[in-house]
Amino acid sequence: MxxxxxxxxxRGSHSLADKNCVGEAEETGQGAMPFTPFHLGPGAAxxxxxxxxxxxxxxxxxxxxxxxxxxxxxxRDMPVLHGVTHTIPGALVIGLVSGAVGRPVVQMVLNWLxxxxxxxxxxVSFISAFVGSYSHIALDAVMHRDMNPxxxxxxxxxxxxxxxxxxxxxxxxxxxxxxxxAIAVRAAVFGKEN
Numbered sequence: 001m002x003x004x005x006x007x008x009x010x011r012g013s014h015s016l017a018d019k020n021c022v023g024e025a026e027e028t029g030q031g032a033m034p035f036t037p038f039h040l041g042p043g044a045a046x047x048x049x050x051x052x053x054x055x056x057x058x059x060x061x062x063x064x065x066x067x068x069x070x071x072x073x074x075x076r077d078m079p080v081l082h083g084v085t086h087t088i089p090g091a092l093v094i095g096l097v098s099g100a101v102g103r104p105v106v107q108m109v110l111n112w113l114x115x116x117x118x119x120x121x122x123x124v125s126f127i128s129a130f131v132g133s134y135s136h137i138a139l140d141a142v143m144h145r146d147m148n149p150x151x152x153x154x155x156x157x158x159x160x161x162x163x164x165x166x167x168x169x170x171x172x173x174x175x176x177x178x179x180x181x182a183i184a185v186r187a188a189v190f191g192k193e194n
Contacts, residue, residue, distance in 0.1 A: 005022070030194060032105035034177075038045075038173065039063045039139060039152055039171040040059075041174070041176030041177075041179070042135055042175045042176070042184065043056055043132065045136075045176070045179035046059065046179070048179040048183050048186070053124055054124065055102065056130050058099065058102035058128035059115070059129070060135050061101075061106075062095065062129045062132030064137045066086070066132070069084070070082055081144070082140060085105075086144075086148060087151045088153065091130075091136070091137050092130075092133070093102050094133045095130040095134070096129075097129075097130065099122070099127075099129035099130070100126075102125045141159035141160065142159050142160065142162050142163060143160075145155035
């Protein structure tokens with residue numbers, strides 16, 4: 001393997017992530033959106049399941065941190081967008097950073113907005129961050145051919161093309177809608193504190 005994690009040749013230049021994404025982008029020639037709100041759909045489902053034991057805001061912040069590397073690589077016009085941050089150890093580091101930074105930032109924002117909320121514990125912050133970072137690489141691995149998610153344990157990307165990109169997006173959208181619906185029902189029935 002080359003010195004850079006996941007360094008594989010992608011033929012031709014890319015427009016955003018179009019050459020690194022399987023499915024619709026290749027077939028239609030349209031670039032895939034590299035920073036997508038679709039990651040937030042499963043986050044809403046996790047929030048619905050976890051309630052006060054899961055922070056959607058820390059999860060969302062983790063999604064942003066995960067995509068800093070692809071943004072930088074897009075700006076640099078590099079053929080590999082999803083490198084070390086989109087691996088098992090990379091997700092661990094991003095999760096640690098996000099969990100440590102997420103708690104004080106989320107508490108400050110919620111206090112500033114004067115929203116009624118449960119106190120965000122360190123445990124909830126780190127769980128939310130790790131669920132965010134590892135779910136991010138799982139979802140991205142299905143659609144991005146430049147990933148090597150199991151490095152250093154294994155070479156390659158066995159998740160690539162597991163389902164179509166369209167099906168992946170539908171899954172994320174449905175998870176988000178069901179999660180938001182469950183959160184709304186819980187708030188209506190039990191109040192916002194639950």
